Amino acid sequence: MNDKMWNVGIIGLGSIGDYHMNNLSKIPDTRVAAICDVNVQAVEQVGSRLGLSAGKRYIQYEDIIADPEIDFVISGVSNKFHYDILKCAIAYNKPIFSEKPFTRTMEEADELLELYEHNPIPCMVGFSYRYRPCFQYVKQLVEQGALGRIRHIAAHYLQEENAPMFNKEYTWRFNQAMAGSGILADIGSHMVDAARFFVGEFTQVSGLMSTFIDQRIDMRTGQPTAVDVDDFTGFQGVLEGGVMGTFYTHKNALGTGNQFNVTLFGDLGTVRISVEQPNEVHLTVREGESLELIEKKIYLNEKSMKPMLQDFVDYLDQANSPLFPTFMDGYRNQQVLQAIIDSAKDGVTRSLNRS
Template identity: 80%
Template sequence: MSTKHWNVGIIGLGGIGDYHMNNLAKITNTSVGAICDVNAKAVEGVGDRLHLPAAKRYTDYRAIIADPDIDFLISGVSNKFHYDILKTAIACGKPIFSEKPFTRTIEEADDLLQLYEANPIPCMIGFSYRYRPCFQYVKGLVADGTLGRIRHIAAHYLQEENAPMFNKEYTWRFNKEMAGSGILADIGSHMVDAARFFVGEFTQVSGMMTTFTDRRLNKRTGEYAQVDVDDFTGFQSVLEGGVMGSFYTHKNAIGTGNQFNVTLFGDLGTVRMSVEKPNEVHLTLRSGENLQLTESVIHLDEKSVKPMLQDFVDYLEQRNSSSLPTLMDGYRNQQVLQAIIDSAQDGITRRL
């Protein structure tokens, strides 16, 4: 059991910031020691709620990162700022949990990797679905050979919120300068991480991207703004070992909530999982002399899986973790995203 108490700095006080603060409250040896957001009003409101002194309420991310009282950081900001915040954390030698995607571009990712290799810090990238019971269980099935040799992974990630009927307003996610890419960076990056988690590295990709709704109302200006990122992405791939991959994602799927489904096809069986039912795994096997078909639904205990932020604290305390998505996982993910974007633009399959 740890005897250290960890003071945590929160950068970004939107919905993601609240989500992480709620999870942090469940870890006994951590507490929020400082907060930061460009919105001074949000800083005051959250600071009052947490009873933080004025000196621990920041509007400049560089100041909270440099704060000697802060042991590690949690960053949940717009994609545009991932690079600057990670770069500053590396320079300060400050451990950090950063939301995905890693960066907007491969150029930013390459630069961060070079800085990190010169001055490595403990870093976790927020690929949270690794911490669902279904993901952990299926990882074990793959490792112990239950499915036989994996031949194909298929995944889709669908939501409905961007469909025209909902008149979703223009936000930073629809802007290339702010987001890097659209649906691919937003939720498609989770599909890439799932494939790497279960199978291994991508060796080639062929992508297609389009924009269904190319103008959205900016409520701040009262005018329609051009959407210059994808809101549909699909890609075929080859992963290490010759495993084939099929993936698509968009938020134009009427009737879906948070439908992230993954299927693995092996020589001995097939396994299906959905993050909407994180404690279930559907397993189909053939075995015995008559190749008897068995289908089962495995019910899992969510308490058997360590929460994501607890895993990061354990990592900082030098306890083992096999699942933790590191800075290198963020970098490899960005390489794949860039290859998909490049392939979609010129129609040429990219090798990685």
């Protein structure tokens, strides 16, 4: 590795922008060198806090991407703009970290793929759970064959913030034109990535989607506004090697925090993980001639795991990584999301074309 200082541009100064800037502060040889947001006041406040010159405080995303002094950008904006910003990054040959989901629609994803194939740029998509210690440990177990042949993967992702008692206001996430889909794109996409990460590609899916609360109050108008996206999604699938998958997600689960749990059932053992206990792995096996049931709780050292943004910087510095969620991981994820949506609409199981 060299001694280069990486100048980073941040697009989107909401909570996700703060999250990425905080993580970036822990990565050596990087600095926030420019910022961008449509909110002029936010740009000025954050720019002053960071001591950035006026010329590095952008309102238009194209301007920060085109800045030759910016080595890569981190994009944390609403789903509606993922396509536009990725398209612009490809046009300017600018490395980018982009939040998930990849795009709102398959049409947008297909257009980006065509552009990317003509000019592949370094691109990381924000499937951050790959960088939890428990995910990395289970990945190793699967690759080493410690679980035997995997037969079934089950996952659920539950939160409580959208339950009626909390009177969650209407935001862009409840609007199909802005978000593409609701809970599926928001956190369901992480379940799809986990399945692909541990097992491989989906070959078919069958989905169910529902909207529990069909109106929410838009605080800008004080009026109830129709919700036209899902706030429950469940789906079953088949993955490479005939592995069966069962998945469900919603934010109407009272008593849950950020309950993303994954279980893999293999011929030699079962493993369970939860992102709420990222440094623990629960392994169940049977051993010896009597096939005695053994329950093991494995504790991991989080400090030994490489942070996601560090992996991206190392990749830019010519270091390969088996964990890296690439442009194509984003694209394949979008294919699965679209198949789930299509299946839920007409009740027909969808096969996935890998051409």
